[in-house]
Every structure is written in structure tokens, then in C-alpha cells.
Amino acid sequence: MVIIFLLSLFLYEKIFIQYYKIYIILNTYFVFKIKIKEYFKMLQVTQKQNKISKKEILSAIKENRVIIYLQPIYSTKLKRITSAEVLARISDKKGNIIYPADFINYAEKTGLIHKIESIVFTKACEFISTNGLKTLGLDYLEINLSVKKGESVKLFKEYYEIINKYNVSPKELNLEITETSIITKRNILLNNIINLKNFGINFSLDDYGTGESNLNYIIDMPLSIIKIDKSIMDNYFNNDKARIILPNIIKMAHNINLKVVIEGIETEEQFYEMIKIGADYIQGYYIAKPLNEEEFIKFINL
Numbered sequence: 001m002v003i004i005f006l007l008s009l010f011l012y013e014k015i016f017i018q019y020y021k022i023y024i025i026l027n028t029y030f031v032f033k034i035k036i037k038e039y040f041k042m043l044q045v046t047q048k049q050n051k052i053s054k055k056e057i058l059s060a061i062k063e064n065r066v067i068i069y070l071q072p073i074y075s076t077k078l079k080r081i082t083s084a085e086v087l088a089r090i091s092d093k094k095g096n097i098i099y100p101a102d103f104i105n106y107a108e109k110t111g112l113i114h115k116i117e118s119i120v121f122t123k124a125c126e127f128i129s130t131n132g133l134k135t136l137g138l139d140y141l142e143i144n145l146s147v148k149k150g151e152s153v154k155l156f157k158e159y160y161e162i163i164n165k166y167n168v169s170p171k172e173l174n175l176e177i178t179e180t181s182i183i184t185k186r187n188i189l190l191n192n193i194i195n196l197k198n199f200g201i202n203f204s205l206d207d208y209g210t211g212e213s214n215l216n217y218i219i220d221m222p223l224s225i226i227k228i229d230k231s232i233m234d235n236y237f238n239n240d241k242a243r244i245i246l247p248n249i250i251k252m253a254h255n256i257n258l259k260v261v262i263e264g265i266e267t268e269e270q271f272y273e274m275i276k277i278g279a280d281y282i283q284g285y286y287i288a289k290p291l292n293e294e295e296f297i298k299f300i301n302l
Contacts, residue, residue, distance in 0.1 A: 068087065
């Protein structure tokens with residue numbers, strides 16, 4: 001009896017193991033199947049969002065819902081706001097604000113960035129014409145210029161006509177070169193920059209330290225300002241190497257007659273430390289967040 005019992009126990013164990021293996025296989029299959037369904041569902045949602053983004057961008061352009069916000073820039077020398085960066089926003093049909101992170105990359109991929117930047121440049125010139133920068137105590141406005149837009153053969157003619165239309169001084173404009181895509185038409189880009197520079201517009205290099213070609217940009221382009229990316233500033237407070245690199249970037253810029261803007265300043269500690277190491281301008285939430293036109297004018301007049 002003992003032998004029969006042990007044999008039966010052995011057989012039950014073997015059967016249990018086989019069933020358990022089958023369970024594991026089936027469970028893995030069903031989990032995998034669910035994961036696949038979730039993946040395709042997520043993919044459909046993403047594709048739907050992209051379609052919504054494209055539709056929203058196109059309708060925003062058509063219905064004049066591409067608007068500008070302005071973020072004040074503080075001069076450490078004059079100890080006051082002397083300029084501002086013009087930033088694109090889209091207002092949806094309910095009045096909610098859509099931020100660049102949700103449409104700029106897609107706009108660049110589809111070519112819609114050309115129209116968006118034209119609208120932003122036009123509205124910046126209109127703002128200057130309507131309000132007068134000198135009245136607001138400002139020297140100039142900074143406006144983003146993507147590489148893709150900069151490579152357009154029509155750029156100089158287009159911007160020249162807009163400036164004349166609103167009777168704006170070119171010296172009141174500063175175009176920020178944003179390195180969001182690879183330069184494919186280098187000669188056209190450089191010719192546009194040189195022509196606009198000769199016309200009186202100054203240039204900045206945005207997000208310095210994040211791209212692979214930043215040093216080449218500084219060497220090749222007639223820049224007046226470099227803007228240090230927030231990530232480098234953040235690392236300055238957490239990384240020994242960054243504490244050496246950032247002051248030396250500022251020193252290098254000053255040695256070749258470039259001014260330096262530090263972006264992303266959010267605290268009093270950051271503010272005073274960046275002044276201490278030689279920053280010419282400060283930009284970030286510590287000074288002010290980006291503001292719509294009405295809010296910006298109220299802030300400047302405080």
C-alpha cells in the first residue's frame with residue numbers, strides 16, 4: 001500500500017507539473033496578447049492626437065489663433081528688464097492655451113513651422129508698432145528662427161516687407177537661431193543671416209550647449225548673444241565639472257564680444273550666482289513667466 005501511495009503521489013506530482021507548465025504558457029500568451037492590444041490602442045491614441053494636432057494647427061493658422069506670449073529678460077548691468085523673448089502659443093476654440101511642446105516638433109516635420117514663424121514675427125512687429133519699445137523701456141524683442149525657416153530663400157524678402165509694413169526699426173529685433181534640425185542648406189541660411197544682419201537685425205544662438213554644432217555656429221555666424229541652456233545652469237549647482245565649464249563659457253563669449261543670457265532661472269540662489277559668474281542677462285520664472293501681451297505690458301509698467 002505504501003508503494004502504491006508513493007507511486008500515486010509521484011504521478012500526481014508529474015501531472016501537476018505538466019499542468020503548471022501549461023498554465024504558465026497560457027498565462028504568458030494571454031498577458032502578451034493583452035500587452036499587444038494595449039500597445040496598438042496606445043498607438044491609435046497617439047495617431048489620433050497627431051491628427052488632432054495637425055487639424056488644430058491648420059485651423060489655428062486660418063482662424064488667427066496663433067498668438068504670442070512674451071517672457072521678460074533682465075539686464076544684470078542695468079538692473080532692470082531690457083528685452084523679452086517672443087514665444088508662440090496656440091489658443092484652441094475653447095480659449096485653452098496649447099504650448100509649443102505640443103505642436104512645434106510636428107509643425108517642423110510637416111513644414112507648418114514656416115507659417116507659424118511668419119505669424120509670430122508679424123505679431124511681434126505689430127506689438128512693437130502698437131506699443132513702442134522705448135515707451136516700455138525695452139531695447140529689443142527676441143524672436144525664434146528655426147533652421148528650417150532660416151533656409152528659406154524667401155526669408156529676407158518676407159521679413160524685410162513685414163518690418164517696413166509696421167515701420168519697425170530692425171535694431172528692435174533679435175532673431176534667435178534654434179538648433180532643432182540639421183542644416184541642409186548652409187549657404188542659404190548664412191546668406192539670410194548676413195543680409196538680415198546688414199539690414200540691422202541682431203542674432204542670438206539659443207540653447208547653447210545642447211547641440212553638436214554650437215561652436216561652429218559661433219564661428220560661422222555673426223552673433224551678438226548666446227543663450228545658455230537651462231540644463232547647463234542646473235548642472236552648475238550639482239556637478240563639479242559644470243561649475244568649471246559654465247564660467248569659462250561666459251568668459252569665452254565675452255572674449256569674442258558676445259553677451260550671455262542664462263535661461264531657466266527659477267530661484268534667488270540661481271539668480272545671484274549667475275550674476276556672480278558674469279551673466280549679462282537673466283531669463284526665467286524667477287523674473288517672470290511668459291505673459292500674454294496685456295499681462296506683459298502691465299508687468300513692465302509696475
